[in-house]
Amino acid sequence: MISHRHTEAPWMRNLFIGASVAFVGLLILLPVISVFTEAFRKGLAFYFTSISDPLAMSALRLTLITAAITLGANLIFGLAASWLIAKFSFPGRNLLLSLIDLPFAVSPVISGLVFVLLFGAQGWFGDSLSSHGIQIIFATPGVILATIFVTFPFIARELIPLMQEQGAEEEEAAVLLGANGWQIFRRVTLPNIRWALVYGVVLANARAMGEFGAVSVVSGHIRGRTNTLPLHVEILYNEYNFSAAFAVASLLALLALVTLVAKAALEWRIRAEERPAVMEEVV
Amino acid sequence: MAIDARHVSKSFANYVALRDVDLHVEQSELIALLGPSGSGKTTLLRIIAGLDTPDPNPETAVIVDGQDILDRSASERRVGFVFQHYALFRHMTVFENIAFGLRVRPRKLRPREPELRRRVNELLDLIQLGRWSGHYPSQLSGGQRQRVALARALAIEPSVLLLDEPFGALDAKVRQELRRWLRTLHAKIAVTSVLVTHDQEEALEVADRVVIMNQGRIEQAGTPDEVFHHPASEFVVTFLGNVNLFHGRVEAGRRVLSPEANGQTTRVFVRPHELEIERRQSSAASVAARIQRIQSAGPMVRVELTNDQNDSITVEMTHEKYRELTIQTGETVFVHVRDTRVFAAII
Numbered sequence: 001m002i003s004h005r006h007t008e009a010p011w012m013r014n015l016f017i018g019a020s021v022a023f024v025g026l027l028i029l030l031p032v033i034s035v036f037t038e039a040f041r042k043g044l045a046f047y048f049t050s051i052s053d054p055l056a057m058s059a060l061r062l063t064l065i066t067a068a069i070t071l072g073a074n075l076i077f078g079l080a081a082s083w084l085i086a087k088f089s090f091p092g093r094n095l096l097l098s099l100i101d102l103p104f105a106v107s108p109v110i111s112g113l114v115f116v117l118l119f120g121a122q123g124w125f126g127d128s129l130s131s132h133g134i135q136i137i138f139a140t141p142g143v144i145l146a147t148i149f150v151t152f153p154f155i156a157r158e159l160i161p162l163m164q165e166q167g168a169e170e171e172e173a174a175v176l177l178g179a180n181g182w183q184i185f186r187r188v189t190l191p192n193i194r195w196a197l198v199y200g201v202v203l204a205n206a207r208a209m210g211e212f213g214a215v216s217v218v219s220g221h222i223r224g225r226t227n228t229l230p231l232h233v234e235i236l237y238n239e240y241n242f243s244a245a246f247a248v249a250s251l252l253a254l255l256a257l258v259t260l261v262a263k264a265a266l267e268w269r270i271r272a273e274e275r276p277a278v279m280e281e282v283v
Numbered sequence: 284m285a286i287d288a289r290h291v292s293k294s295f296a297n298y299v300a301l302r303d304v305d306l307h308v309e310q311s312e313l314i315a316l317l318g319p320s321g322s323g324k325t326t327l328l329r330i331i332a333g334l335d336t337p338d339p340n341p342e343t344a345v346i347v348d349g350q351d352i353l354d355r356s357a358s359e360r361r362v363g364f365v366f367q368h369y370a371l372f373r374h375m376t377v378f379e380n381i382a383f384g385l386r387v388r389p390r391k392l393r394p395r396e397p398e399l400r401r402r403v404n405e406l407l408d409l410i411q412l413g414r415w416s417g418h419y420p421s422q423l424s425g426g427q428r429q430r431v432a433l434a435r436a437l438a439i440e441p442s443v444l445l446l447d448e449p450f451g452a453l454d455a456k457v458r459q460e461l462r463r464w465l466r467t468l469h470a471k472i473a474v475t476s477v478l479v480t481h482d483q484e485e486a487l488e489v490a491d492r493v494v495i496m497n498q499g500r501i502e503q504a505g506t507p508d509e510v511f512h513h514p515a516s517e518f519v520v521t522f523l524g525n526v527n528l529f530h531g532r533v534e535a536g537r538r539v540l541s542p543e544a545n546g547q548t549t550r551v552f553v554r555p556h557e558l559e560i561e562r563r564q565s566s567a568a569s570v571a572a573r574i575q576r577i578q579s580a581g582p583m584v585r586v587e588l589t590n591d592q593n594d595s596i597t598v599e600m601t602h603e604k605y606r607e608l609t610i611q612t613g614e615t616v617f618v619h620v621r622d623t624r625v626f627a628a629i630i
Contacts, residue, residue: 169370172334175357176364177384177439187387191374 035253038246050247058224059232060251062140066228067208070147074204078155079197083189085156086163087171100156103149111149112217115142138220143228146214151204158200159193166192195270202266206259210252284348284442284475285310286331291345292338293326300326301337302499308443311473313466315486318496319522324479327496328445331477332364333357347442363441363474367448369428371420377431378416381406384439406434409468426457430464437472444476450485462489483523487511495519520552527553527596529570538620540570555599559621560586560608569619572596574612579605586610588618 040047050056084090085097103111117123119136129136136142170192174184190197212230219226221235229252236245286308293301301323308314316324329335330345334357337343344351352360371380379386381403385394394402407413410430412423420428429449436444449465450458466489469476480486486493487507494504495518503515514520530548531540542548561569572588575595579585584605588596596618600608610616 169366169368170372172357173364173366173370173372173435174383174387176332176334176360176362177387177435178358178361179383179387180358183387187383188372 032253035246035249038242039250041246042243046243047247047250050244051251053244055224055227056229056232056244056248056251059227059229059248062143062227063209063229065140066144066147067205069144070151070208071201071205073148074152074155075197075201077152078159078200081156082159082163082193085160086166087168097160100153103151103153108146108150108211108213109217112146112214115146115149115214115218119145137218138222138226140226142218143215143226146218147208147211150211150214151207154204154207155197155200158196158203162193162196163189195266199263199266199270202259202263206256209255209259285346286443286475286477287344287346288327288331289344289346290340290342291327291330292340292343293323293330293335294338299499301330304496304499304501306494306501306504308475308477311475312491313469313476313478313489314492314494315490316477316479316494316496317481317483317486317522318502319481321498322496323499324481324496325447328447328477328479331443332362332445333360334364361439361442363436363439363444365429365432365436365444365446365449367451369420369425369432369452371428371432371435373420376417376419377412377423378403378407380420380431381434381438383435402438406438409437410434424457425453426461429453429461433465433468437474441474444474446476446478448479448481450482451480458485465489487523495522497522517550517552525555525597527555527558529553529594529596530592537568539568540619541567553620555585555597556583557621558596558598558618560598560600560610561617561619562608562610564617566619569617571615572618573615574610577605577610577612588616590618 081096081100085093116137119125119129119142121130121137123137134141136145170188171184174188179187210230211228212234215228216231216234219228219231221227221231223232223235227235229248233245233249233252236242236248286306288304288306291301291304291306293299298321300321304323304327306316306327316327318324326335330337331347333352333355337345337353343353345353347360372383375383382399385399385402388394393399404413404416407416410433412427412430412434415423415427420431423431433446433449450461453461462485465478478486478489487510490507492504493507493510495502495510497518503510503519505513510519511523514523520526529538529540529551530542531538531551532543532547532549533539533551538551538553540551540553564571570590572590574586574588576587577584578587579602583599584602586598586600588598590596598618
């Protein structure tokens with residue numbers, strides 16, 4: 001809602017608006033534009049060669065696979081954790097809440113290192129893993145694990161406040177009407193949280209595709225095998241292959257734009273759904 | 284179907300909600316559980332519904348229609364429950380809300396679509412909201428929502444109907460209407476019902492029997508007349524409406540508002556409408572008091588006074604009587620008990 005109370009002086013308003021526009025332009029818009037100009041600097045042909053390069057394609061594939069598995073895992077974990085925290089009180093509830101926030105607090109590089117310490121060749125489980133022929137670090141499983149770790153707060157954080165606000169009364173009503181656990185989840189809980197859930201998925205997805213720090217530590221940068229798109233961009237850049245680096249980066253930027261559009265559409269959808277309810281409250 | 288709850292106790296981490304409560308509800312009866320917040324009335328209701336479990340005790344039982352339902356889960360009890368804040372499914376239309384209990388039945392017991400529609404439409408007629416079947420709960424007023432909640436609870440043909448402060452979130456006028464409507468509805472469908480409320484007026488008006496609870500115990504159970512005119516405890520007296528407390532005495536079955544000659548006193552309770560004001564002291568049973576405030580808007584005139592011990596006294600009288608007396612704020616008058624009936628044996 002736009003407030004129509006203009007209590008501050010016009011010059012002050014203009015100053016703030018100007019400052020915000022300058023900030024966004026300088027720090028966000030300009031870099032995005034530069035990514036695309038740099039990407040196309042050597043022409044369209046070079047651009048398409050760069051992004052269709054087998055190594056770039058394999059990085060794209062790994063990024064998409066990682067994002068898909070991460071989202072699946074986070075969906076299950078996020079739903080279960082939010083359900084637990086919002087609808088029940090149990091010993092350790094606050095601890096679980098803090099643990100969910102941990103990935104936000106810890107530097108991604110540190111979390112990557114932790115996985116190396118646990119599953120690496122010299123790590124705690126290194127011997128038993130290698131004796132079974134399982135490789136986690138410097139392989140796809142490591143990349144996926146690290147990505148799950150850095151993205152798991154997104155869905156839970158989105159759902160917990162909403163579920164707490166909604167309370168458990170609708171679920172109680174459903175139980176008393178004879179519904180079983182699955183019916184309650186499917187027909188009552190899920191429809192009530194669906195938009196927040198999708199919103200959380202969108203945010204987690206954006207982070208999963210763009211994650212660099214944690215993945216960089218566990219991946220080992222094996223070209224064509226354990227490189228994700230962000231890592232591939234870094235390699236190309238370090239090899240002074242600027243146009244190719246920006247071309248691949250533009251892929252990531254495009255994925256981000258798609259995510260942004262999805263997020264905006266969702267917000268619009270949520271607001272459209274809430275508006276009639278608020279307006280007709282007085283009937 | 285009759286409800287028989289026996290030896291029900293419930294304690295939470297830091298307080299005791301119910302202390303060995305026995306509750307009996309006759310078939311087709313509408314009873315009100317009345318008490319202040321924290322008296323345990325809602326906990327008792329939730330235990331009957333299966334939303335809470337009583338403290339383990341081999342003697343504890345909740346018997347509905349001759350069967351102990353304590354071992355059954357809430358979803359198996361077939362109990363109709365109405366929540367204070369409606370708890371309607373916000374993403375479902377009025378129709379789907381009412382149909383929910385039928386749709387979630389196991390396939391074998393689920394009515395076919397035409398039969399289901401017929402039954403939901405019947406309930407929509409019953410709550411007079413047929414036109415609203417396609418609306419969402421957020422588009423309805425509070426009173427309408429609560430009627431939908433009631434229809435939803437009735438759709439499963441419950442063995443008993445439990446209502447948890449059903450009118451608590453509504454404004455005074457809608458409350459009045461819904462109370463009367465509930466009364467007629469109950470006369471029509473005669474399902475055994477338990478209504479939880481903290482509003483004594485509501486309990487006395489709606490219920491066949493009133494069960495008054497305090498601090499996890501039942502203080503008294505009886506018809507509205509019984510509990511109002513023959514309260515069994517001081518708590519019941521003070522909880523059922525306004526009451527004046529005098530440090531007086533009882534003499535030959537009459538309440539006298541002044542202490543005995545030797546200064547010994549008993550606590551005497553008198554309701555505002557049982558007191559009378561007179562300009563001249565007619566007997567020794569009257570006490571002097573000064574008028575502080577007169578409130579004449581309403582069906583009765585309320586006069587607030589203080590006696591010489593600075594106790595406040597409230598008197599209610601008809602407008603006719605008020606005009607006759609021509610009293611004014613600041614005057615000193617005399618107050619005495621109008622009727623001679625002894626209020627309660629224990630007092």
